[in-house]
Amino acid sequence: MQGDSGTAGADTEIEHLADLDAVLSSGRALTGLRLQDLDLTAYEARLLARTDVEGLVVLGGRLSPALNAHLGAHHALVFPSDPHAPVDPYRATLYTAAELYAGLETDGYESTPDYRAYQWMRDGAVHRDAFVTLLRAIHDDSISDALDEFTGQRPVVGVMGGHALARGTSGYAAAARLGHALASAGLVVATGGGPGAMEAANLGALAAEPGALDDALRRLAAVPTFRPSVAAWVSLALEVRAGLPVSADRCSLGIPTWFYGHEPPNVFCDGIGKYFSNAVREDGLLARASAGLVVLEGAAGTVQEIFQAVTPLFYAPLESTLAPLVLVGQEYWSETVPVWGAVQALGQERGMGSVVHLVDSAEEAAVIILDRPDGATAAGGLR
Incomplete structure (x- = not known):
């Protein structure tokens, strides 16, 4: 995600597990970091042991209810996704054709993430779903980054x-x-x-x-x-x-x-x-x-x-x-x-x-x- 001069920047964005591992091993405070679209499963014990997480922002990814509760209790922010969303709003990389057309050969175009994302967008607009609107905006900012x-x-x-x-x-x-x-x-x-x-x-x-x-x-x-x-x-x-x-x-x-x-x-x-x-x-x-x-x-x-x-x-x-x-x-x-x-x-x-x-x-x-x-x-x- 894009930062501004007063908050997050390139030095606080963690988009790869190798970078997270390096930060945890360094002993650096986790305050203010942005963890984007990461599977935190293998890092749960190390993160549960840390309380220096005030202002830490977790954008999507995967984490357990226990880790979610721990981070929230110590004033970190965990942004949820929509389990029905056909695409990841917090993704850190561009798409590939294989991703957008997954399932095409077996189930047809209507089954692909590309087609389902279009329908998800239309459904959110029809129902004036503020959460879906927010996730779409976050998705587009992630793509720009x-x-x-x-x-x-x-x-x-x-x-x-x-x-x-x-x-x-x-x-x-x-x-x-x-x-x-x-x-x-x-x-x-x-x-x-x-x-x-x-x-x-x-x-x-x-x-x-x-x-x-x-x-x-x-x-x-x-x-x-x-x-x-x-x-x-x-x-x-x-x-x-x-x-x-x-x-x-x-x-x-x-x-x-x-x-x-x-x-x-x-x-x-x-x-x-x-x-x-x-x-x-x-x-x-x-x-x-x-x-x-x-x-x-x-x-x-x-x-x-x-x-x-x-x-x-x-x-x-x-x-x-x-x-x-x-x-x-x-x-x-x-x-x-x-x-x-x-x-x-x-x-x-x-x-x-x-x-x-x-x-x-x-x-x-x-x-x-x-x-x-x-x-x-x-x-x-x-x-």
């Missing part, structure tokens, strides 16, 4: 685009090759984590070899979209991912939301930061795009993301070094969904005018992102 740890100081490029782009199309292949080029240059490729253009960019970023990417594109075309069957769409993707050569030097990140429950997350990510709040998710995704943002064709959600990205560019101090915003598809963004005129008009009055671009191809977008004057490394272009 995990995203900070996952990305660290690595440069992140965002790739936005519509969920309707089908596998097997030239647009899908172009988005995949864009993701491949950006990741090959050492950038973390972050998308909205859903289907379509997002899946394509995550696939390309994950695939370490161009030939393997071509093979994956060919195989995935057999199930073009997640409609009518999410299970068929996911199952094929999991098969393709299992045979995909990957590299520790590459990073593919998805940041989806249960707000769009009809959009299942794609599986081609090293980490999945899935949120209940779409507003928190979009702000976090765009704020992390330190190396720039590429926007492929999309509908209302993509348009919203464009202007959400434009706002901080517009109001940035004139001396700021700004990351590029690149819209791909001149006819689309000028005529079909005429966003470019507004972006260009805003840019004429501020420093952002030099970093907003409208291009025709993913290849051109890659060149702009990778040939920045502030030192980004070119990837040698797209095939």
